[in-house]
Amino acid sequence: MTATAAPTTAPFRFFDVQVARVRRLCPSMIRITFTGDRLDELASGGRDQRFKLFLPQPHQTAPVFEDLSEAWYTAWRAQDPAERPVMRSYTIREQRHDPAEFDVDFALHGADGPAAAGGGPASRWALAARPGDRLTVLAPAVADNGGVDFRPPPGTDWILLTGDETALPAIAGILSWLSPGTTAKVWLETGHPDDRQPLPTFADAEVTWLVRDPAAARRGEPVLDALRAADLPAGTPYAWIAGEAGTVKAVRRHLVGERGFDRRAVKFTGYWRRGASEEDLLAELTAAAGGK
Ligand SMILES: Cc1cc2nc3c(=O)[nH]c(=O)nc-3n(C[C@H](O)[C@H](O)[C@H](O)COP(=O)(O)OP(=O)(O)OC[C@H]3O[C@@H](n4cnc5c(N)ncnc54)[C@H](O)[C@@H]3O)c2cc1C
Structure with a gap:
């Protein structure tokens, strides 16, 4: 089972995005619509299309990367955890063209119920998000990509x-x-x-x-x-x-x-996983892969 797949870049690409709209869907979920330059080059494969979201630290207005080349992951891991962007896995709920935008539905979680400001950095970020807030995403540039898992084989009834x-x-x-x-x-x-x-x-x-x-x-x-x-x-x-x-x-x-x-x-x-942040899960995967 992959709790969170080690991120690969190709055929994924970095996109700088900003919040266009925020809508409370229900007590436990917020829908955030993202827009951005070159978003017409993002190509969701639909279904359970996963991608990586990078949040700024609370004292920053946008995520701060030291390297966005093919070697970004090594650079990101070496960066000061208090300064590097917080990486989380999410699903592209829906992509639209003209205008180019996509929706992400965030589950709110926290010790005091869905509307509380508890939870982790992503849940807290979503709860406080406002139009114009800036993020970076690592998202697919081709629709047929390894971030779609739902693939029923022929013969499925x-x-x-x-x-x-x-x-x-x-x-x-x-x-x-x-x-x-x-x-x-x-x-x-x-x-x-x-x-x-x-x-x-x-x-x-x-x-x-x-x-x-x-x-x-x-x-x-x-x-x-x-x-x-x-x-x-x-x-x-x-x-x-x-x-x-x-x-x-x-x-x-x-x-x-x-x-x-x-x-x-x-x-x-x-x-x-109950009791583990995405950093904890990534650290486990990294250790299991021999620290790579
Ligand atoms: C491929 C993939 C796609 C995903 N797509 C989505 C999506 O579209 N929408 C979405 O909301 N989430 C999605 N998730 C789950 C999301 O990445 C995790 O819930 C993530 O931990 C949230 O980050 P955080 O910063 O809020 O909490 P973290 O800092 O990661 O965790 C802090 C604490 O909160 C707990 N926690 C984390 N999530 C929950 C939860 N939902 N309920 C209760 N406690 C929790 C953890 O166990 C930990 O103790 C996806 C995960 C994967 C791997």
Whole structure:
């Protein structure tokens, strides 16, 4: 499982962007629309298109890089952590042309509930974002790129999707991409009943919204309980699972172990892990790769 893939540049490129609009979608999510020079050269592959977002430090007005060449990652790692841009992974919720812009839906998180100013740097940044705020993104320059994971193989009969708020933008992108009549079963866990949003699709999709109990000891239980109780369609499935890493692991185990899904037909990605920031996850990946 990749909690956060080590960033590659090609066919990705750096774009300087600024906030065009901010819209509170629901209690747990904010949609931020970005615009910028040369954004017509950004090419999202749709579905769960991932990209890297670079935030300025609180005392800066724009991210400060020492090197934006092919060697940027080495330079970024060597930079003072208090000065270098904060790197986070997000999903392109929707890209539009004329004018060139794209949306990112940020899940708000923090110790005191979705509207609190807790959480991590990205969640806090989104909550405070205003038109004109500047960021840098490392985003695809060609639509067929390695940042799209949702790739059901030929012969797939139906699709299973599960996730929490962080995976909602990707699930929305996947549903809008599916061919007419595709059977899709979707389980989405959120923090508030008003987090439901329309998910336009031509697919024959059944979406089950599950609201967490804030007092529940563990996240992810509603999705697992619902899956365990579900009657799944016959035929060859393809599953895409994202959200909190522990939940993702448990859902995968259920599908492969108890439901007999072919493990190659289960794409699973931990989008975040309880108690670990994205720096912590990146440090683990770096250590596992021998410090490279
Ligand atoms: C490929 C990919 C695509 C993603 N797309 C999106 C997206 O489109 N929208 C989106 O909102 N997120 C998305 N995420 C998840 C997002 O990157 C993480 O939630 C990230 O940790 C947020 O950064 P932060 O600075 O707010 O928190 P961090 O500084 O990384 O973490 C601080 C603390 O908050 C906790 N935390 C992090 N996220 C959550 C959460 N959602 N709920 C509760 N606690 C949390 C951590 O465990 C940690 O203890 C994606 C992740 C990946 C890998």
